[in-house]
Amino acid sequence: MEQKLIMMVVLLVLALATATATAFTAEYVRPPPRKTLHFPWNPKPSSHPQQVHVSFAGDKHIRVTWVTNDESSPSIVEYGISPKNYSFKAQGESTSYSYFLYSSGKIHHTVIGPLEDDTLYFYRCGEEDPEFQLKTPPSQFPITFAIAGDLGQTEWTKSTLDHIEQCKYDVHLLPGDLSYADYMQHKWDTFGDLVQPLASSRPWMVTQGNHEKENIPILKDGFISYNSRWKMPYEESGSSSNLYYSFEVAGVHTLMLGSYTDYDKYSDQYNWLKADLSKVDRERTPWLVVLFHVPWYNSNNAHQGEGDEMMAAMEPLLYAAGVDIVFAGHVHAYERSKRAYNGKSDPCGAVHITIGDGGNREGLAHKYREPEPEWSIFREASFGHGELMIMNSTHALWSWHRNDDDEQVRSDQVWLTSLIGSQCLSEKSREQRKILSEP
Known part of the structure; x- marks a missing residue:
């Protein structure tokens, strides 16, 4: 009884804090754009890692x-x-x-x-x-993930990385658009050097975005740079492509999907996803998290509708499996939804978070659609990063930290509960078995 009372007080305080933050964002004046970083030539011995x-x-x-x-x-x-x-x-x-x-x-x-x-x-x-x-990360809760997409190599990127370094995180998740090399291959090298201080000390798990697709028809494979440099555990997770895979850590099963490879019902990715989800053991991994680049729930004017086809093909699989949280990038702003499915709020759907605000050179996506959709809870066009602290099998604390004059500002914070033990999973168990076992 005492624990329930304490939890209620904590939730009330967080609700008030979030309401205050929401009111504050309406008056927030964003700092101006920042320049692309300059990397002076720094010769090293040829064998130097x-x-x-x-x-x-x-x-x-x-x-x-x-x-x-x-x-x-x-x-x-x-x-x-x-x-x-x-x-x-x-x-x-x-x-x-x-x-x-x-x-x-x-x-x-x-x-x-x-x-x-x-x-x-x-x-x-x-x-x-x-x-x-x-x-190395812990084997049990609590565990903390740092999340930031669309990083690039600007002064805002450096600010975001500095803030992430202050976060005592265990794993970094990046939903696409890493270096913004865009065919200029030396920028893959400078990006690697830029993130090395963080990426050499904690696992960095990434998936591809549109800026990784350096495709020249007939002449060059679109993902040769990305696949050569950022090898992920696709073989270990039974995938045939480095563009989609899964991994498990401390009670969390995470799927990294590809927005820029085939995802229809006849594709290898779709069949792999269905097979991977069918093997998830929610007793061992009570949290189910998904990342990909192009958001499905997006009320920003930028990139409207670009994720609709992937959503139509794959959202039923995620819904049947009871996915808890979906992270995406691509839109250079932040947005958090209610649990949603099929374009509207649904208590058994996933929370969708767009976090393509790491610091890219293209700037922020300032314009949002009005009126705000009923499924959208918080949205703001600012650079920043997110932290997901999963406390136990049922509760996680999500916070989004806006970059503000080089000091991280916690602008959005909320307790999230997993679907484990909820009526959603028990009610969907029959549907889940049917959808995930269909040929």
């Missing part, structure tokens, strides 16, 4: 990715639980690619593990200094 980032590679394993300019550099990672004392060593693989006059460095991918949960590891790449630190 650059653009280091880490990602999940199956249960208790991490993939370490880095680039060297020396073709003879080994794809070896040495690691241990104390500085300069490497008890373990792993051998990986490497790749490279050419894009007209550009030739990438040697891109190394090495899987290390099995690793202990919630443990700080020290590692180095290619038998070369410097030493990096990696904190």
Whole structure:
């Protein structure tokens, strides 16, 4: 009884805080645009590891990715639980690619593990200094995700990354549009260096956006740069494409879907999604989260209707499985919905959050449609990032932090409850079995 009273008081305080924040946003004057970052030439030895980032590679394993300019550099990672004392060593693989006059460095991918949960590891790449630190996520709740899409390489990007660094997060989720290289391949290199301080210390899980699709018909595969540099655990999750995959961590099953690969009912992605959802065990992973680039619920004037076809094909699968939260990018603004399905509020649908506001060079999407749809709760055109702190199997605290003159401002905050144990899942169990088992 006492715990319920405390929870009611907390929810009341948060409701008042959110109401105050909503009123404040109406008077908020956005800071002006900021310039693209300048990266001065900084020559390093050809064997020096650059653009280091880490990602999940199956249960208790991490993939370490880095680039060297020396073709003879080994794809070896040495690691241990104390500085300069490497008890373990792993051998990986490497790749490279050419894009007209550009030739990438040697891109190394090495899987290390099995690793202990919630443990700080020290590692180095290619038998070369410097030493990096990696904190593995916990195996149980609570766990915190940092979320920001459409990052780019502007001064606003740097501000967002600085704010994320202040967040004690365990995993970073990025729903597409990473470097904004847009065919200029050297910008993939500068982006890798820009995010290295964060991406080398916590798993960064990404999916593709439209700015990753550097397609030139007949001549160049659209995702050669993205796939070569940001290898995700698609094989480990039974997917045939690096553009969609899933992973599990600390009671959360996360699906990273592709807005720019086939998603109709006859596609490989659709069939993989259906199979993946059918294997989800909500007792082991009570939270079910999905990311992709193009939002399905969007009241901004920008990119209206672009996600409709994917939504028509895949939303019934997500609804049948009882997905809790969907994150998207693409629209350069922030918006949070009620639980929704089929274009309107539905207590058994997913909460949709658009968070394509990381700091891209194209600027913000300022104009929203009026009147505001009944499913939309909070919307604002500002740069920022989100934090999802999942406390236990039923409750999570979501907050969105606006960038405001280089200080993060918590503008939107709400407690979210999972569908686990709700009537939604029990009522949909028959429908779920039917839809997810259909040929």
